[in-house]
Amino acid sequence: MSDTDDNKNLKKDLKEGARKIKEKAKEIAKEIDENTQEFQEEAKNTAEEFTEGAKQAYQQISSDQGSKRIVAGIVAILFGSLGIHKFILGYQKEGIVMLVISFLSLGFLLALVALVGIIEGITYLSKTDEEFFETYQIGRRPWF
Numbered sequence: 220m221s222d223t224d225d226n227k228n229l230k231k232d233l234k235e236g237a238r239k240i241k242e243k244a245k246e247i248a249k250e251i252d253e254n255t256q257e258f259q260e261e262a263k264n265t266a267e268e269f270t271e272g273a274k275q276a277y278q279q280i281s282s283d284q285g286s287k288r289i290v291a292g293i294v295a296i297l298f299g300s301l302g303i304h305k306f307i308l309g310y311q312k313e314g315i316v317m318l319v320i321s322f323l324s325l326g327f328l329l330a331l332v333a334l335v336g337i338i339e340g341i342t343y344l345s346k347t348d349e350e351f352f353e354t355y356q357i358g359r360r361p362w363f
Contacts, residue, residue, distance in 0.1 A: 288351040292343035299336010300329050304343075308355055313362065335362075 287307065295304035302317030321332050339362075343351060354360050 287356075288343055288346065288348060292340045295336045295340030295343060297340075299340060300333035302332075302336070304336065304339065310359075 291304040291307045294307060298304070300317065300321045302314035302321075305311070305314030305317060317332050317335070321329050343355070346354065
């Protein structure tokens with residue numbers, strides 16, 4: 220064989236190899252595309268499930284009076300002088316009163332307001348969920 224025949228065969232082999240590589244690349248690209256679409260669908264479903272779970276958890280926490288009782292009680296004991304527990308229970312006026320007294324008295328009445336918070340916190344935690352709900356949510360009793 221001559222060099223030109225070898226070159227022709229080599230070119231032919233190279234073209235055939237390039238064609239096979241191109242076909243294989245197309246197959247790989249198609250497979251990647253399919254996998255990407257599957258991944259996107261799974262991610263979308265997972266995000267939807269997470270969102271639904273988060274909504275349910277928020278609704279449960281916000282409607283669960285027992286958790287309000289516990290959160291309000293602990294916050295009242297720890298930060299009673301700031302009246303945060305009043306805001307948690309929906310008593311904005313009372314919360315503002317406690318906050319204003321604490322700040323405007325320049326700390327002189329801070330201990331007294333903190334004592335009120337501690338007493339309220341212990342009271343909240345000592346009640347059952349039903350008693351707490353009846354007294355502070357339905358009865359709207361703002362103090363002690």
